[in-house]
Amino acid sequence: MIRKAKKLIIYIILLSMVLIPKDRVSAESESYTYTYEYFDFQLESPDAYTPQALLLGTDLGIGDFNNPKSLFVRDEYLYIVDSGNNRIVVVDRYFELIRVIDKVIMDGEEVTFLNPSDVYVTANGDMYICDADNNRVLHTDADLNVIKTYVKPDDPTVLGETNFIPLKCVVDKAGRLFVLAGNVNQGFMEFDKEGNFTNFTGANPVKATLWQALQKRLMTKEQRARMILFVPTEYSNLAIDKDDFLYATTNTFTTDQLATMKTVNPVRKLNSIGEDILVRNGYEPPIGDLQWGAGGDMTGPSRFEDVTAMDNDTYFCLDRNRGRIFGYDFQGNMLYAFGGAGNKLGYFQYPISIEHMGTDLFVLDNRAVSVTRFTLTEFGKYINEGLALYKEGLYEESAEYWKKALRLNGNYDLAYIGIGRALLRKGEYQEAMKYFKSKRDYNNYSKAFAEYRKEWVEENIQYLLIGAAALVIVPLVISKILKRFKGGAANYERKDRDL
Amino acid sequence: MNAKTEIYKEKLRHLGKTLRYSLYVIFHPFDGFWDLIHEKRGSIGAATIIFIMMLLTQVWTWTYSAFPFYFPQWEYFNLFMRVLPSAVLFFIWCIANWSLTTLMDGKGRLSHIYMASAYALTPFILIRIPLIFLTYILSYDEYTYYAVFANLSIVWCVILFIAAMMMIHDYTIGKALFSSFLTIVAMMIIIFLIIMFFSLITQSFGYFVALYKEATFRLY
Numbered sequence: 001m002i003r004k005a006k007k008l009i010i011y012i013i014l015l016s017m018v019l020i021p022k023d024r025v026s027a028e029s030e031s032y033t034y035t036y037e038y039f040d041f042q043l044e045s046p047d048a049y050t051p052q053a054l055l056l057g058t059d060l061g062i063g064d065f066n067n068p069k070s071l072f073v074r075d076e077y078l079y080i081v082d083s084g085n086n087r088i089v090v091v092d093r094y095f096e097l098i099r100v101i102d103k104v105i106m107d108g109e110e111v112t113f114l115n116p117s118d119v120y121v122t123a124n125g126d127m128y129i130c131d132a133d134n135n136r137v138l139h140t141d142a143d144l145n146v147i148k149t150y151v152k153p154d155d156p157t158v159l160g161e162t163n164f165i166p167l168k169c170v171v172d173k174a175g176r177l178f179v180l181a182g183n184v185n186q187g188f189m190e191f192d193k194e195g196n197f198t199n200f201t202g203a204n205p206v207k208a209t210l211w212q213a214l215q216k217r218l219m220t221k222e223q224r225a226r227m228i229l230f231v232p233t234e235y236s237n238l239a240i241d242k243d244d245f246l247y248a249t250t251n252t253f254t255t256d257q258l259a260t261m262k263t264v265n266p267v268r269k270l271n272s273i274g275e276d277i278l279v280r281n282g283y284e285p286p287i288g289d290l291q292w293g294a295g296g297d298m299t300g301p302s303r304f305e306d307v308t309a310m311d312n313d314t315y316f317c318l319d320r321n322r323g324r325i326f327g328y329d330f331q332g333n334m335l336y337a338f339g340g341a342g343n344k345l346g347y348f349q350y351p352i353s354i355e356h357m358g359t360d361l362f363v364l365d366n367r368a369v370s371v372t373r374f375t376l377t378e379f380g381k382y383i384n385e386g387l388a389l390y391k392e393g394l395y396e397e398s399a400e401y402w403k404k405a406l407r408l409n410g411n412y413d414l415a416y417i418g419i420g421r422a423l424l425r426k427g428e429y430q431e432a433m434k435y436f437k438s439k440r441d442y443n444n445y446s447k448a449f450a451e452y453r454k455e456w457v458e459e460n461i462q463y464l465l466i467g468a469a470a471l472v473i474v475p476l477v478i479s480k481i482l483k484r485f486k487g488g489a490a491n492y493e494r495k496d497r498d499l
Numbered sequence: 500m501n502a503k504t505e506i507y508k509e510k511l512r513h514l515g516k517t518l519r520y521s522l523y524v525i526f527h528p529f530d531g532f533w534d535l536i537h538e539k540r541g542s543i544g545a546a547t548i549i550f551i552m553m554l555l556t557q558v559w560t561w562t563y564s565a566f567p568f569y570f571p572q573w574e575y576f577n578l579f580m581r582v583l584p585s586a587v588l589f590f591i592w593c594i595a596n597w598s599l600t601t602l603m604d605g606k607g608r609l610s611h612i613y614m615a616s617a618y619a620l621t622p623f624i625l626i627r628i629p630l631i632f633l634t635y636i637l638s639y640d641e642y643t644y645y646a647v648f649a650n651l652s653i654v655w656c657v658i659l660f661i662a663a664m665m666m667i668h669d670y671t672i673g674k675a676l677f678s679s680f681l682t683i684v685a686m687m688i689i690i691f692l693i694i695m696f697f698s699l700i701t702q703s704f705g706y707f708v709a710l711y712k713e714a715t716f717r718l719y
Binding site for chain 1: 566567570572636638639640
């Protein structure tokens with residue numbers, strides 16, 4: 001009897017395993033790394049980056065991190081801003097502890113931090129520390145002696161009543177300091193070398209559409225007062241690249257704004273006068289995910305929390321919504337996206353900061369209090385090489401790498417287009433057209449086609465001329481002949497038409 | 500036997516003649532549409548051929564245009580659903596126009612409206628088919644040339660439609676424009692009614708299905 005019951009239970013379990021459908025939340029790809037094709041569908045891709053190691057504070061013997069806020073890389077050192085413990089932890093690429101910075105020397109006395117939120121280290125070792133709750137940015141030399149502090153500007157028109165809360169900072173090669181301050185939406189605060197506030201830079205432009213202007217016209221005063229104020233959005237983070245261009249991210253837009261207004265740019269590249277000069281030539285502008293499947297409590301567009309710009313002008317954006325990393329090349333084409341939400345290595349709970357060391361990527365998870373190191377795979381290396389050679393104008397050499405990348409991922413659109421470009425350069429227009437057509441690259445196809453057409457006309461000019469001449473002469477001759485032999489027929493034709 | 504073929508030939512000749520008359524209509528819209536109805540120079544058969552050719556022109560534009568000009572996502576391309584709107588809209592236009600113009604002292608009958616509307620589509624066919632060949636010669640940078648001709652075909656058709664309204668209903672231009680506008684409103688109402696009708700039908704059908712199911716449960 002018991003045996004029978006046991007058998008029955010086993011059967012039921014087995015049956016339920018077969019019969020209960022594996023529930024798929026959305027049409028999103030399930031692989032770790034993916035790309036998007038022309039119609040914004042996700043395509044699985046081999047990994048371009050793989051997680052290599054995870055760092056916890058306890059691994060270093062200094063206790064867990066507490067609310068870590070930011071990462072910074074200078075040369076071979078990774079600076080982890082451990083805000084909750086009021087310290088900055090310096091480790092090397094392989095997560096060996098170098099030192100812990102928890103105080104600096106100011107006027108001969110040791111001063112500690114209060115909730116530091118970011119750090120920037122210049123090439124000669126000077127450090128800029130955003131001491132958020134002390135409302136100052138500390139500028140120290142390599143031996144941690146404070147050279148000067150940046151505080152709230154005296155001018156009451158600059159910040160008014162709001163406190164100066166430096167959240168993020170970067171320094172360019174000329175020594176200018178850019179600070180992302182809390183509760184400020186005029187852009188980044190720019191300080192000169194002497195520590196004086198100069199101006200705000202890179203404010204989000206506020207533009208009302210024609211419809212909004214019209215709407216406002218028709219409203220009463222009360223309605224207008226009730227309307228949401230059109231204020232420029234705040235930035236979420238900033239980074240600086242090797243040419244001193246600022247990369248800025250923003251994530252306080254609504255889904256509608258992203259869908260309807262083209263002015264919402266989650267990631268920007270700002271030049272020295274604060275204009276957005278990011279190239280957006282990809283299928284879609286860099287906004288992260290294009291499919292917003294709603295699963296696991298995650299809805300809506302990607303929310304970029306941080307960005308890091310590599311030396312080859314590729315940049316990686318960190319999406320805190322789904323814990324993903326999006327790579328874009330210098331033309332704004334999405335290279336690949338990887339990551340996800342979860343507890344496994346390579347997945348995040350609340351990723352907050354991303355940095356790169358050479359080609360390695362480091363991602364800081366605020367909730368899991370960990371740092372993950374990612375390294376480039378063979379596939380990623382081919383893409384990098386292809387891009388680098390392409391940027392130098394060595395199209396044919398870059399095509400070799402694109403071909404290698406294609407062997408690993410036959411769905412990789414950029415590789416097809418890269419090969420097409422090389423063929424276009426070589427003068428094999430028809431072949432190039434095939435490659436461009438397969439990935440629907442209209443502009444390049446058009447270029448190749450124009451060349452091909454020119455070549456074809458040059459080759460067949462004699463036939464074209466003969467054809468054109470025949471088109472004129474033959475009807476003339478025929479009508480003459482018809483007139484001579486069948487005088488009545490032509491007449492009949494005309495009469496018929498007029499009827 | 501001989502007489503039969505003779506009649507058949509005569510019919511075919513008449514069809515050819517009326518079809519060829521569309522070429523006269525598009526260049527002389529006022530004379531053309533007047534004679535189309537009052538001198539019986541058009542025929543329903545020719546109108547139907549033009550209408551079918553219009554649908555085919557659309558299909559050919561989608562299927563045979565060179566890559567950068569039209570290259571749909573074939574996996575999700577449903578030819579029937581793409582052709583259906585223009586076909587259905589055409590018939591709804593005819594019916595809406597007829598039902599309105601009978602109230603507005605229009606002289607035209609339904610067959611006249613159908614015939615004139617179809618004849619007014621001729622430029623669409625005559626311009627769009629050569630444009631398909633043009634896509635093999637033009638590069639995408641020269642899209643403007645393509646767009647100019649494509650838009651020209653639409654504008655021409657619209658002018659012909661208005662001329663047709665004026666001639667077959669004996670309207671002034673103002674009244675023709677006004678009745679065309681009202682026709683579009685009437686089309687929307689008809690489409691709304693169709694959708695409502697179908698949803699109501701499905702619901703009432705569902706009601707009877709449910710009733711039957713309920714009854715069978717009770718009986719057994």
